[in-house]
Amino acid sequence: MFKINRGLGIITLIFVSSCNSIKMIETKLSAPIAEKIPTTFEKNDDVRIDNYHWMRLTDAQKNADTPDEATQKVVAYLEAENQYLETELKHTQKFQQEVFEEMKSRIKEDDASVPYFKNGYFYITRYEKGDQYPVYTRKKSSLEAEEEILFDVNKLAEGHDYYNLGGLSVSPDNSKVVYGVDTVSRRQYVLRIKDLETNKVYAEIIENTTGGGVWANDNQTFFYTKKDPVTLRSSQIYRHVLGTSTFEDVLVYEEQDDTFGVYVAKSKSSEFLVIGSYSTLSTEYRILEANQPTGEFRVFQPREKELEYSIAHFEDSFYVLTNKDGATNFKLMKTPTAHTGKENWTEVIAHRKAVLLEDISIFKNHLILEERSDGLNKIRIKKWDGTEDYYLPFKEETYAAYVYANPEFDTEVLRYGYNSMTTPSSVIDFHMGNRSKEIKKEQEVLGGQFQKENYLSKRIWVPARDGKNVAVSMVHHKDTKIDHDTPLLLYAYGSYGHTIDASFSTTRLTLLDRGFVYAIAHVRGSEYLGRNWYEDGKLLKKRNTFTDFIDCSKFLIAEKYTSEKHLYAMGGSAGGLLMGVVVNWNPELYNGVIAAVPFVDVVSTMLDESIPLTTGEYDEWGNPNDKEYYEYIKSYSPYDNVKKQAYPNLLITTGLHDSQVQYWEPAKWIAKLRTHHTGSQKILMHTDMETGHGGASGRFDALKEVARDYVFLLDLEGKQL
Numbered sequence: 001m002f003k004i005n006r007g008l009g010i011i012t013l014i015f016v017s018s019c020n021s022i023k024m025i026e027t028k029l030s031a032p033i034a035e036k037i038p039t040t041f042e043k044n045d046d047v048r049i050d051n052y053h054w055m056r057l058t059d060a061q062k063n064a065d066t067p068d069e070a071t072q073k074v075v076a077y078l079e080a081e082n083q084y085l086e087t088e089l090k091h092t093q094k095f096q097q098e099v100f101e102e103m104k105s106r107i108k109e110d111d112a113s114v115p116y117f118k119n120g121y122f123y124i125t126r127y128e129k130g131d132q133y134p135v136y137t138r139k140k141s142s143l144e145a146e147e148e149i150l151f152d153v154n155k156l157a158e159g160h161d162y163y164n165l166g167g168l169s170v171s172p173d174n175s176k177v178v179y180g181v182d183t184v185s186r187r188q189y190v191l192r193i194k195d196l197e198t199n200k201v202y203a204e205i206i207e208n209t210t211g212g213g214v215w216a217n218d219n220q221t222f223f224y225t226k227k228d229p230v231t232l233r234s235s236q237i238y239r240h241v242l243g244t245s246t247f248e249d250v251l252v253y254e255e256q257d258d259t260f261g262v263y264v265a266k267s268k269s270s271e272f273l274v275i276g277s278y279s280t281l282s283t284e285y286r287i288l289e290a291n292q293p294t295g296e297f298r299v300f301q302p303r304e305k306e307l308e309y310s311i312a313h314f315e316d317s318f319y320v321l322t323n324k325d326g327a328t329n330f331k332l333m334k335t336p337t338a339h340t341g342k343e344n345w346t347e348v349i350a351h352r353k354a355v356l357l358e359d360i361s362i363f364k365n366h367l368i369l370e371e372r373s374d375g376l377n378k379i380r381i382k383k384w385d386g387t388e389d390y391y392l393p394f395k396e397e398t399y400a401a402y403v404y405a406n407p408e409f410d411t412e413v414l415r416y417g418y419n420s421m422t423t424p425s426s427v428i429d430f431h432m433g434n435r436s437k438e439i440k441k442e443q444e445v446l447g448g449q450f451q452k453e454n455y456l457s458k459r460i461w462v463p464a465r466d467g468k469n470v471a472v473s474m475v476h477h478k479d480t481k482i483d484h485d486t487p488l489l490l491y492a493y494g495s496y497g498h499t500i501d502a503s504f505s506t507t508r509l510t511l512l513d514r515g516f517v518y519a520i521a522h523v524r525g526s527e528y529l530g531r532n533w534y535e536d537g538k539l540l541k542k543r544n545t546f547t548d549f550i551d552c553s554k555f556l557i558a559e560k561y562t563s564e565k566h567l568y569a570m571g572g573s574a575g576g577l578l579m580g581v582v583v584n585w586n587p588e589l590y591n592g593v594i595a596a597v598p599f600v601d602v603v604s605t606m607l608d609e610s611i612p613l614t615t616g617e618y619d620e621w622g623n624p625n626d627k628e629y630y631e632y633i634k635s636y637s638p639y640d641n642v643k644k645q646a647y648p649n650l651l652i653t654t655g656l657h658d659s660q661v662q663y664w665e666p667a668k669w670i671a672k673l674r675t676h677h678t679g680s681q682k683i684l685m686h687t688d689m690e691t692g693h694g695g696a697s698g699r700f701d702a703l704k705e706v707a708r709d710y711v712f713l714l715d716l717e718g719k720q721l
Helices: 059-063 070-088 088-103 531-535 543-558 573-586 601-609 615-621 628-638 663-676 699-716
Strands: 002-007 010-015 022-024 032-034 039-043 046-050 116-118 121-126 136-138 148-152 164-170 176-182 187-197 205-215 221-227 236-242 250-254 262-267 274-277 283-289 311-316 317-322 331-337 347-349 355-362 366-373 376-384 389-391 398-404 412-419 426-431 436-442 455-463 471-476 488-491 518-523 567-572 592-596 649-653 684-690
Touching: 010 331, 032 070, 032 663, 046 628, 059 070, 070 262, 070 274, 070 573, 070 684, 088 699, 136 628, 148 164, 148 628, 164 187, 164 205, 205 236, 205 262, 221 262, 236 262, 274 311, 283 567, 283 592, 317 355, 366 573, 376 398, 376 412, 455 543, 488 543, 518 543, 518 601, 543 567, 543 573, 567 573, 567 699, 573 592, 592 699, 601 615, 601 628, 649 663, 663 684, 684 699
Parallel strands: 488 518, 488 567, 567 592, 592 649, 649 684
Antiparallel strands: 002 010, 022 032, 039 046, 116 121, 121 136, 136 148, 164 176, 176 187, 176 205, 187 205, 205 221, 221 236, 236 250, 262 274, 274 283, 311 317, 317 331, 331 347, 355 366, 366 376, 376 389, 398 412, 412 426, 426 436, 455 471, 471 518
């Protein structure tokens, strides 16, 4: 669609399609200017004019063999933005390659996971040197046994720009595996079944699923979840019997409420199949004995607004993690398997105002509790007989600890993970009988440069404008001088109750070794300080997420950790929304901002029920069909609040097939920014034309994306090779 003409330092993109969607302004470095085609939207006595609504394509248009004129028009604009980014960052190409090789050199390429034991087999995921994708293997009974390759994803991925294999589920008799494949990056998986004894793949192909299957105990029947083809909402549970046509599959449950999604799972005890229905504020489960796959699922406890619960089976009881009766931070209850309604629930672990009960794991002799207090993870171990109740000791000021899946039930070994901003990840087996631990694997950081003692981390508390204290975890090289000239990258997410812990990253060393401070703002909207911390950063309190981040930024500047000339910000998806808001409200605070797959057109998206995730997120953002929520969302929606001002240097990323945040949100946003930006700072966007929300599927391709982002920041600091 474009011819490129280079001369005298001016790059001109000449549009040769019949579509007149882009006008090029010949300045020192030309930027794409998208055509304005006003579309009027009226809602709640308010009128919005969207000049770039034309950028929205349907899946059918994107995937058509012969693109129509509208598709050509959109693709032309996205490719023009990609070309402009290449032009603006051309002088960094060598640096990007250097950083990529540096990041790659830290990785142990021929690596393998710690084997885990399940139902008679050790399962291992390994990588071979130079390979982009993993090899899934297993060994029967002993690690000395012959390796059996389940899947070599490198071979399967040949010929695909994107390839994701996931959801592996092995039948109870270990003879078959059901698995999901996504070659589009839209999170719509095709299910296949493989015979592990003959290595033959069954003829059955099940399309448009969530990517996993759950076996009944007969080894012939499995259950799976289908998605709505338009909204991608997980809405139906089907039963499939091996050897039968998929047209014969039985719909066992359909979720009619479009604010809910569904999934199917199996209890750790293997005795029950479980269908879970979930929304932001309520849950509901259905259970069925796994030995009776043709039976009827029964409701565990009927859904109620704002009643959340999850279940785990043990002996003759179910254990219920719930917020029942105002238990904001959740409590643990139990109920007989035959009488599961809430009137039968009895308390096991009481609700605590200062402790968030995040999850539980059940073993034959022990109950494991994952708790969070003062923002930090805690792992608590209790014996069922009441003779022991203690916490694993963690000594660092800020860290991340978590319990692994631990599929074996009858074991005295608890497997957990630990890392911090200065400590590489470790997988640890804790022997609950004698309280000893064995480090099964510690992440290797190759290249010879990394020494843990060369880096310092700490946590500070920032006073927010309403009196709350917001934690900031940070790390830097010990030789980095902290003052107003120190470059600092501040990261945050702040939505859905998802907490970003202070964890380790090998790629981050690229910044730390070049004098950057890396910091995480634990803003409201996460559950860092308990469930109330989340509730105080959603719906009609969402603006707290944004003001927390801005207050952290101002504090870091005031306390001379950095300055406006050297402060950078980064966030992705809902964290990209955060970036969009702060650059509208306080652009002067930042020299550069990275907004990855940013959710920025909040009003339009939340008014459109055909867009994936919309109806299921009314409890997170509010339903703008209601005037109160409409006005509140519009007050911060980044796309609706772009204004004439100087914006910081911006790097925006998206994927054409993104199912979480549609590509047209960042595309429209940058188009509008181009016409309102009054400064000379760079505003750039990259659209990956082959992938979606998670970016590249290959491990090295993903590193190239990180290298590009980091070099964008390093270049702004004047740091080169």
